[in-house]
Amino acid sequence: MTIEDELKIITRNVVDVLPNKEELKKLLQERRPLKIKYGVDPTAPDIHLGHTVVLWKLRDFQNLGHIVQFILGDFTAMIGDPSGRNEARKTLPEDVIRDNAKTYLDQVFKILNKEKTEVNPNSKWFKQMGLDGFLGLASHYTVARVLERSEFKDRFVNKQEITLLEFIYPLLQGYDSVMLKNDIEIGGTDQTFNLLVGRDLQKDYGQKEQIVLTMPLLVGTDGTRKMSKTYGNYIGITDAAEQMFGKAMSITDNLIFTYFRLLTPVPETRIAGMELKVRSGEMNPRDAKAMLASELVVLYHGKEKALAASEEFDRIFKNKELPSEMPSSVYANSDKVWIVDALVDNKLAKNKTEANRLIQQGAVELDGSVISVPDYDISLEKEHILKVGKRRFLKIRGGKNTV
RNA sequence: GGGGAGAUGCCCGAGAGGUUAAAGGGAAUGGGCUGUAAACCCAUUAGCCGUAGGCUUUCGAAGGUUCGAAUCCUUCUCUCCCCA
Known part of the structure; x- marks a missing residue:
């Protein structure tokens, strides 16, 4: 496979490559297995389709022979990532985090290749860091730089509160990169700042800077806000087959192909073909959506259940018959x-x-x-x-x- | 440390002693139209009473004034803002 082909696969669906594509290309030209970092804080026991957007990208990397360094943010989960809201995060007890971590990983490996994944709990280094170590880390970054973050800038200007924790959190995430010496880090667009801090820190620690890839945030089933458990607009990957199918059928039409691209391994040519047919009126969007729903259920429950879910759906909603099973x-x-x-x-x-x-x-x-x-x-x-x-x-x- | 503003139903937000289970919007639910899509239209959104008119609880918390309080008074809790 040529570098260009590889680059094409890697950048599909990606929102941004930082600092630029050229750097990424150079990296690929080294022709060695690259280390791709991705971190998640196990603050909840389940993942939903929104999380899988990044996982699929990681899977692309693995298919190309690269290694995923999965950061299990068991330490940072105890603190709570303040990104986004400024509600106080509740701190989680350790055993809850341990349980979450387990189910998390089980679910993650429905997409990732276990052989090409190393799992790194970040408590490994943070637990023994100590205040002296932390202050050392803190000296590597400046207030001004954190304030550059647009989200903070706005809040600063509007005199809204910014907690010190919010200030510090990106440093911790960045430090994970210093410990792993990864080549690339990947995350949602909402993580852009944190990912860039990783670059800066690596440089400050005399390492090669990671390339940053950002992935789109998945819009939830309500069609407006990002998919999130708190908004109740999510499809969980542990959702029952029928439920998953039904939720997928209820998404708004203009999300169909976004979902196809971001959430399924269906090849681009097939997706584009379908999209064209729908747009020309040759295909009913409903049918495309049904295919999407099937694809999703196949992924997490297998072919058999997908078929059953699809039949069941038609039975109830198309033919208005009774479900085959009911409580x-x-x-x-x-x-x-x-x-x-x-x-x-x-x-x-x-x-x-x-x-x-x-x-x-x-x-x-x-x-x-x-x-x-x-x-x-x-x-x-x-x-x-x-x-x-x-x-x-x-x-x-x-x-x-x-x- | 000093001064000021505020807390209302799922969320935002009006209300400034009685006609207020509390306007309006958002969201959600149900119905209609459809393709469990969107858009649109209608309805509902404290609980209880076997359904029909009732009753009970609700406006940060606890007391008080009043025939009557979300609205007035006291204390408390919490939030926000300004000055130092």
Whole structure:
């Protein structure tokens, strides 16, 4: 493979190469396995598709024979990355972080090649650094430089608070690079500043500076904000197959191909072809989206489940039939149940008021017919199917019957 | 250390003694139209009462004034701003 080909693969989907592409090219010309650093703080037990954007890029590197240096920010997780919000981060206890780290890695290796990945917990060096060591590190950087960061600049000008921790955090992340002597570091565009600090620090420590690649932030299923657990607009990679499929189907149309490119290993030519067809009206965007949804489910649950999820989806939403499986609820010692109770008991409504509301709005169906008055008992002589909204189903029956 | 401003429902934000379960917007949920898309239209968004009118709790916290308090008074907690 030529350098140009390699460069093309590496820079696909990348927002920025810093300081520039030329430097990256030079690096590739050395024709040796490069060390690519990527760091994550295990502050939550699960990752979502937003995280996989960077992982796929790392995978590209691995496929080209390079090595991923995965920084497990177990130390920095205890402190909390202040990037973005200025709400106080809660500090996490060590055992929680350890558990998170484990599930994190399991999930990460659904994309990364384990053989070409080394995992480095940054507690390894930070735990024993000591105040003297830290002050030494702090002397390598200046307030002015941190203030250059646009986010800080704005806040500084607007006299909003900036905590010292926020000031320090980039230094810690940069120090990871000093310890690893990596060739390249990769992260989301929101990490640009932190990544550049890594460069500066490496230089100050007399090392070769890392090249920085930034990846786009994935827009969440709401189509506006970045994908994040706190916004509830995420697709978790541990989401159940049906759920994942459904969430993918609910994204807005102009996100379809962005998702294809950033989240799947589908070759660019195929994606571009599809995009063209959709734009010319030859292909219904819905079908492209269904393919996207399948691709995603295949990745995390396998072909079989993807097929099943797709069929299930069509069954419920296209053909308006019942799902093949649904949760069931058994009422043991009674021959009837008030519909409002049934909704609340089975968490189809938060409380009775909400249950009433749903009923009055015509969101509740029993065996296919809308129940619009709350004054209704479900007889438990036989099995019934309760439907709330478009997608919540429940089988309901008395206790004596066998399954 | 001195001076000032503020805390309202999921979020933002109006309200300045009664007609206020609290305007408006955002968001979410449900319905309609569709392709579980967007856009658009409608409705809902404290809880309880077997549904019909009620009742109970809510405006940072605790007390108080009043027939009546989100609105007035006292104390407390927290946030922000300005000066040094």
